[in-house]
Amino acid sequence: MAHQWTRQQKIQRCIWAVAFSACIGVGAITGAQLKGDKQKEEAITQFRATSAADQIAALEDQKQVLLGQRATLQRKLDAFHERVKEREEEKARWAEKATRSK
Structure with missing residues (x-):
């Protein structure tokens, strides 16, 4: 038989899931922003080199x-x-x- 979770355990697991999802989302957005900034800098550098x-x-x-x-x-x-x-x-x-x- 599967173990039945208490209400507190369910809420705790839900909070952990939301926290991990938030970390992953923030990381993805930050990574995309950094990539965009790097591409912009490269384009400016290339433009200045011409x-x-x-x-x-x-x-x-x-x-x-x-x-x-x-x-x-x-x-x-x-x-x-x-x-x-x-x-x-x-x-x-x-x-x-x-x-x-x-």
Whole structure:
């Protein structure tokens, strides 16, 4: 027959399980953060090792990417503002119809 655990033993085992899980989770997050920091440092070191002309070219490429993203986001923002304006106009029309019908 299996040994029956008391309520206190069950709670104690649960606490230990949660504690171990927390340690493992914190370790995984810390390791991922350290790896990301190391990769960032390597990228910076590699970037600094390149010539000025190559750095400028890389920065210009990045600038073009960012400008493209900005244009896309601006179009989405403009479309959103247009939809908001249309909704407000629709509300005004409904309010006007409601006041006329009274």
